[in-house]
Amino acid sequence: MSPYDSDMDTWDAITSRRNVRAYADRPIAPEDLDRILEAGRRAPSASNRQMWDFIVCTDRPQLQELSKVWRGAGHVASSMATIVLMTPKADEDRIRVLAQFDLGQVAMSMMIAAASLGIGSGHAAVGDQDLARQILGFPEDRLCAFLIALGYPADRPLAPLKRVNRRPFEEVVHRGHW
Numbered sequence: 695m696s697p698y699d700s701d702m703d704t705w706d707a708i709t710s711r712r713n714v715r716a717y718a719d720r721p722i723a724p725e726d727l728d729r730i731l732e733a734g735r736r737a738p739s740a741s742n743r744q745m746w747d748f749i750v751c752t753d754r755p756q757l758q759e760l761s762k763v764w765r766g767a768g769h770v771a772s773s774m775a776t777i778v779l780m781t782p783k784a785d786e787d788r789i790r791v792l793a794q795f796d797l798g799q800v801a802m803s804m805m806i807a808a809a810s811l812g813i814g815s816g817h818a819a820v821g822d823q824d825l826a827r828q829i830l831g832f833p834e835d836r837l838c839a840f841l842i843a844l845g846y847p848a849d850r851p852l853a854p855l856k857r858v859n860r861r862p863f864e865e866v867v868h869r870g871h872w
């Protein structure tokens with residue numbers, strides 16, 4: 695029997711994911727955290743370049759420091775864990791764009807994997823690269839691209855959302871031509 699037999703199905707995980715920025719005081723099991731990281735590692739990438747590394751942070755004082763790298767990263771301070779998405783610095787625009795696209799796929803895979811376990815996630819951008827480097831010790835040729843804060847939601851458990859704050863389906867979807 696798989697340890698994941700109690701998971702939500704994929705559609706439920708997709709429709710339950712929402713940005714969670716306040717976390718219950720409940721730790722994330724190490725095997726669940728590893729599963730979320732593995733979901734990211736398995737993401738597809740252009741030419742399979744895999745221009746990424748992940749730094750997992752669980753130490754409270756470190757999370758508090760990390761929350762200062764961007765004005766919209768406050769929720770990182772109280773997360774149970776935060777995954778830092780790293781990418782190599784690239785000279786070519788084309789490579790930079792591909793790396794960002796690939797990181798987006800990593801982020802979404804991680805977030806869906808987290809949602810399937812009932813674990814909430816919240817993005818944060820990174821403004822201050824020097825501070826991030828000081829906290830995380832990554833080399834000069836790398837950039838700290840995004841943070842994904844994780845934790846069980848403080849407000850209510852994840853459940854499929856009935857209504858979402860999105861542009862209407864008919865406006866977004868074009869069939870056959872614009």
Ligand SMILES: Cc1cc2nc3c(=O)[nH]c(=O)nc-3n(C[C@H](O)[C@H](O)[C@H](O)COP(=O)(O)O)c2cc1C
Nearest residue numbers: 711712713714715764766767769816817818819820
């Ligand atoms: C590239 C990217 C960067 C984001 N940066 C931040 C951020 O710095 N701080 C934050 O609180 N939310 C951030 N978000 C979360 C978005 O605001 C959120 O996904 C959006 O409002 C939709 O809400 P939902 O995720 O609950 O569906 C970011 C999302 C993306 C995709």
